[in-house]
Amino acid sequence: xxxxxxxxxxxxxxxxxxxxxxxxxxxxxxxxxxxxxxxxxxxxxxxxxxxxxxxxxxxxxxxxxxxxxxxxxxxxxxxxxxxxxxxxxxxxxxxxxxxxxxxxxxxxxxxxxxxxxxxxxxxxxxxxxxxxxxxxxxxxxxxxxxxxxxxxxxxxxxxxxxxxxxxxxxxxxxxxxxxxxxxxxxxxxxxxxxxxxxxxxxxxxxxxxxxxxxxxxxxxxxxxxxxxxxxxxxxxxxxxxxxxxxxxxxxxxxxxxxxxxxxxxxxxxxxxxxxxxxxxxxxxxxxxxxxxxxxxxxxxxxxxxxxxxxxxxxxxxxxxxxxxxxxxxxxxxx
Numbered sequence: 001x002x003x004x005x006x007x008x009x010x011x012x013x014x015x016x017x018x019x020x021x022x023x024x025x026x027x028x029x030x031x032x033x034x035x036x037x038x039x040x041x042x043x044x045x046x047x048x049x050x051x052x053x054x055x056x057x058x059x060x061x062x063x064x065x066x067x068x069x070x071x072x073x074x075x076x077x078x079x080x081x082x083x084x085x086x087x088x089x090x091x092x093x094x095x096x097x098x099x100x101x102x103x104x105x106x107x108x109x110x111x112x113x114x115x116x117x118x119x120x121x122x123x124x125x126x127x128x129x130x131x132x133x134x135x136x137x138x139x140x141x142x143x144x145x146x147x148x149x150x151x152x153x154x155x156x157x158x159x160x161x162x163x164x165x166x167x168x169x170x171x172x173x174x175x176x177x178x179x180x181x182x183x184x185x186x187x188x189x190x191x192x193x194x195x196x197x198x199x200x201x202x203x204x205x206x207x208x209x210x211x212x213x214x215x216x217x218x219x220x221x222x223x224x225x226x227x228x229x230x231x232x233x234x235x236x237x238x239x240x241x242x243x244x245x246x247x248x249x250x251x252x253x254x255x256x257x258x259x260x261x262x263x264x265x266x267x268x269x270x271x272x273x274x275x276x277x278x279x280x281x282x283x284x285x286x287x288x289x290x291x292x293x294x295x296x297x298x299x300x301x302x303x304x305x306x307x308x309x310x311x312x313x314x315x316x317x318x319x320x321x322x323x324x325x326x327x328x329x330x331x332x333x334x
Contacts, residue, residue: 001224006288009058009086011077012068013038015156016091019120019280020068021046026281027288034058035069059084064291067091070157071172072165075100078115079221082107088115089287091175093175093311094304096167101308104234105301116287116297117304121176122183122288123279125247130239133246134184140243142185142218147177150225153204161204163315169195169206170318174224177237178314179218179299179307181220184239187306188212188220192323193314201230210314211323 006029010020013035021042024031031049033039034057043049052058059065065081066089067074075095081088082104094117095101108115121127123198127255133139152175154160166172170193182188195208205227212220225231236249286297310325 006064006291007032007062008064008089009034009052009062009068010066010068011035011055011058012070012091013014013042014068014070017068018046019041019278020066021049023278023281023284024066025049027285029288032058032061048064053169055080059086062086064089070095070159070165071167072159075104078104079107082113082115083111085111087113087291089284090304091118091119092116092120092179092304092310093167093171094118094301095308096165096171098309098312101305105305108301114291115301115304116290117299117301117307118283119176119179119299119303119307120279120283121180122298123179125279126235126250127180127237130180130237130246130248131184134239134241138243139239139241139246142213142214142216142239142241143222145181145185145237145238145239147181147220147235148221148223148225149177149235150172150227150231153206153226154230155203155229161201167311167315169208169224169226170210170314171308173226174208174210174222174314175307175311177222177224178210178310179303180237181222181308182214183215183303185212185216185220187215187217188313188326189215190323190325191310191317193317195220195241195318207316208314210317212310225232246323 008024008029008031010017010031010033021031025048032052033043033049034055044050064087067077068091069077071093078088078090093205159165179326190213192211197204197206199205207225221248234251238247258287290297313324313326
C-alpha cells in the first residue's frame, strides 16, 4: 500500500516529463526528481517537486518510481527500483530488448512489485471508444485495421536517431499503435515491416509500415512518419469488421465517421467522460488507484512485454526483408 501522500520518484526530465510531473502533483503525490540534466528547470517550470542528486537518493525516499528516461536506460533503472522494493510506472517502450522485458516481468513477480507500462494512447478517448465498440460487438468480427501516426523527427536528443538505443520510429513512435492493434484485435502471430530513412543527418525523415497478422485472422496495417520540423502531429485509424467501420482522424474537423447500417448506433460511441481530461492524468490516476487497492489498470506488464516483442519482430523483419513470427523473433532477439 502506498503511503499518504504517495511518494513518487520521477526519473528523467525530457519532453514527456512535462506530462508526468504536473499530473502527479495534481494527484497529490509528493514528487522527487532525478535527472543528469534538466531536473531543476523541470521543477521550476511546473512549480513542484524536489530535485535529488542521485538515483540511490531517490530510491531511498519514494514508494513508486516513474521512469521517463531514454529507452535504453529503462531496464537498468527498473531493475534497481524493483530490487529496492519499489513499484514502477514506466514510459513506453518498457525496455529496448525482449530479454530485458522478460527479465523485468520475472523480477517483478519475484519481488512482489508491480510495473505499469505507460501506453497512454489506451487512455485517449478515441482509442477507448474503438476498444469499447469492438468489445461490444458493434463492429462484428474484425477483418482489417489501419492505424497511422505522424510528427516531426525528434531531433532534440541524439539517441532517438540511433536505432540501437531507441529502436527508431517503430519502437519509439509506432509502438503506440502496435499496442492498440493487439489490444483491440488480439494477440499477434506474425509481423512484416518495411521502412525508409532519408535526408541529411541534421534533418532526417523516417517512415515505416508494419503489417500484423492476428491469431483471429484479422490484419492490422500500422504506418508511422517522422517528418520535417513543420510536420503537424496527427493520428488516425479505420477499423472494419463484418458489421461496420469506425474511423478517426485528428486532422479532420469532424473526428469520427461511421458507416453503420443504422446511423443512430453511432450515438453509443459518444464519450461519457469530460473530453478535456488529460489522458496522462487518467493514466496516472488509474495506476495510483491500483496501487491503493483499486482495480487493475487497462494496461499490464504483460501488455508492455508483448508490445516490445511485436516491435522487435518488426525490426527483425526490416533486417531480413521477410515476415517473422513472434515466436521466432523472441528466440533470436532475447
